[in-house]
Amino acid sequence: MLRLLWATMTELSREEAYRRGVRDILPAAPGIIAWALVTGVAMIKSGLTIQQATGLSLAAYAGSAQLAALPLIISGAPLWLITLTAIVVNLRFVVYSAMTRRHLSQEPWFTRLWLAYLVADIMFVRFTTLLTQEPNYPHISAYYLGAAICNWVIWQVGSIAGIWAGSLIPSNWGLELAGSLALVALVVPLCRYQPTLVGVLIASLVSFIAYSLPLKLGLLLGVISGMSAALLAESVKPASRQH
Amino acid sequence: MNDFTVWWAIAGVAFSAIVTRCVLPLLGPRLRLSASVESSLQFAPACALAAIIVPDLLFEHGALNLSALNPRLLAGIASVLIYLITRSTLTTILGGMIVFWLTRSYI
Numbered sequence: 001m002l003r004l005l006w007a008t009m010t011e012l013s014r015e016e017a018y019r020r021g022v023r024d025i026l027p028a029a030p031g032i033i034a035w036a037l038v039t040g041v042a043m044i045k046s047g048l049t050i051q052q053a054t055g056l057s058l059a060a061y062a063g064s065a066q067l068a069a070l071p072l073i074i075s076g077a078p079l080w081l082i083t084l085t086a087i088v089v090n091l092r093f094v095v096y097s098a099m100t101r102r103h104l105s106q107e108p109w110f111t112r113l114w115l116a117y118l119v120a121d122i123m124f125v126r127f128t129t130l131l132t133q134e135p136n137y138p139h140i141s142a143y144y145l146g147a148a149i150c151n152w153v154i155w156q157v158g159s160i161a162g163i164w165a166g167s168l169i170p171s172n173w174g175l176e177l178a179g180s181l182a183l184v185a186l187v188v189p190l191c192r193y194q195p196t197l198v199g200v201l202i203a204s205l206v207s208f209i210a211y212s213l214p215l216k217l218g219l220l221l222g223v224i225s226g227m228s229a230a231l232l233a234e235s236v237k238p239a240s241r242q243h
Numbered sequence: 244m245n246d247f248t249v250w251w252a253i254a255g256v257a258f259s260a261i262v263t264r265c266v267l268p269l270l271g272p273r274l275r276l277s278a279s280v281e282s283s284l285q286f287a288p289a290c291a292l293a294a295i296i297v298p299d300l301l302f303e304h305g306a307l308n309l310s311a312l313n314p315r316l317l318a319g320i321a322s323v324l325i326y327l328i329t330r331s332t333l334t335t336i337l338g339g340m341i342v343f344w345l346t347r348s349y350i
Contacts, residue, residue: 034333052249059257064288066256068295073252082252085295086259091287093263098276101268109271116268117261174343177315180299181339183292184322185332190289199286200293207294208301219294226290231283 017139021146024126025154032122032151033158035182039063040162042179045171046070050163057159061120061152064186065089067179077216088223096124103131103140115141118148120155194237199230318343 025032043053043066060066065086072082096119104112126147130137137143169175191197203226210218267274276284300319301307308316322339329335 031332034336038336048249049246052246052253055250056253056256059253060260062256062260064292065259068292069252069256071295071299073249076248079248079251079255083255083259085291086256087263088287088291090259090263091284093260094267094276095281095284097264097267098281104268109268112268113265116264119264174347175340177318177343178336178340180296181318181322181336182332183296184319184339185326185335187289187292187296188323188326189330196286196289199290203290203293204297207298211298211302211307218298219291222294223287223291226293227283227286230286230290234282 014139014142017137017142018146021123021126021143021148022150024130025123025147025150028122028126029154032154033161035063036155036158037162037165038178038182039066040159040164041166041169042067042070042162042176042182044163044166045169045174045176046074046179048073050167053163053166054160057156057163060086061118061155062086062090062093063155063159064183067183070176070179072216072219075216081216081220085219085223092121093119100124100127100144104144107141111141115144115148118145118152120148120151123147123151195230195233198233199226202226202229312346314343314347317346 040053040057043056044050048056048070056066068089069082069086072085097116100119101112101116104115107115123144127144130143131140166175187200191200203222205222206225207218207222210221212218213221267276296319300315301309301313303313303315311317318339321342322335325338326332326335329338
């Protein structure tokens with residue numbers, strides 16, 4: 001990444017691409033900060049220490065996986081299940097990287113890894129938007145780097161502010177619920193695609209029925225049945241695809 | 244939940260974030276995802292989140308609270324409705340929390 005950063009600084013047009021990446025993320029800053037604040041507060045209110053919450057935020061940089069892991073950590077779910085759940089929630093990153101790696105292939109492998117690690121939802125959306133508008137944009141990796149770093153900094157600032165705010169707010173406000181509500185706002189728009197809605201409903205139902213299974217296996221069962229139901233719904237009605 | 248277990252859990256979540264982001268770039272162009280695999284992957288996050296949120300709203304300390312006056316459940320339902328109307332994450336979280344606080348203190 002340092003080599004790319006150096007190249008970015010020494011070459012004017014790369015620097016322009018980098019700056020444009022930064023500029024394209026700034027309008028989304030209020031949304032990123034609100035989300036990061038809630039994640040920070042929810043981590044503290046679920047019982048993590050300031051060090052643990054900050055460490056989680058810096059190392060994982062994955063808001064929804066962090067929020068999803070909290071109820072599991074509190075209820076003492078086994079480590080493998082927490083990790084597996086976080087992997088499932090993060091599977092969208094695999095889809096993102098399948099798309100972005102085509103455009104970053106000219107970079108050395110170590111740079112590719114760093115860039116891949118920095119992917120996030122908002123910057124990915126901006127990156128794909130730019131590619132649809134200007135498919136042959138030069139210095140696309142510098143643009144990616146600018147957008148990724150800007151997104152990372154905004155997120156971490158919001159998250160750490162939330163962690164400190166959370167440690168000052170009394171626990172009986174029940175603010176950890178805000179984490180689950182933030183996830184609601186993430187899932188509902190995905191349900192516009194009908195097979196996803198089917199999957200979400202089945203996953204909810206099964207995870208509720210199977211809640212008393214040991215080791216939180218009801219969660220796993222819910223995810224598997226939800227995904228199967230969604231695939232089935234998609235194969236029954238493939239023409240309804242909206243995107 | 245002791246300190247040690249929590250740090251391991253944190254390492255687990257961090258591991259998940261690194262693996263999902265870096266597995267394809269690390270393997271290079273040799274590994275390609277078929278269209279069907281990619282389309283099934285896209286359902287996973289929504290299903291996983293639903294399977295986490297729903298029990299979190301219905302159960303408190305491991306006990307089922309199906310009462311129509313369960314504040315967490317009411318807040319969850321309200322947040323779905325608020326999102327459908329406003330399409331704003333911030334309003335959804337704030338509105339849901341207000342419903343939670345009101346029902347908790349007045350019902």
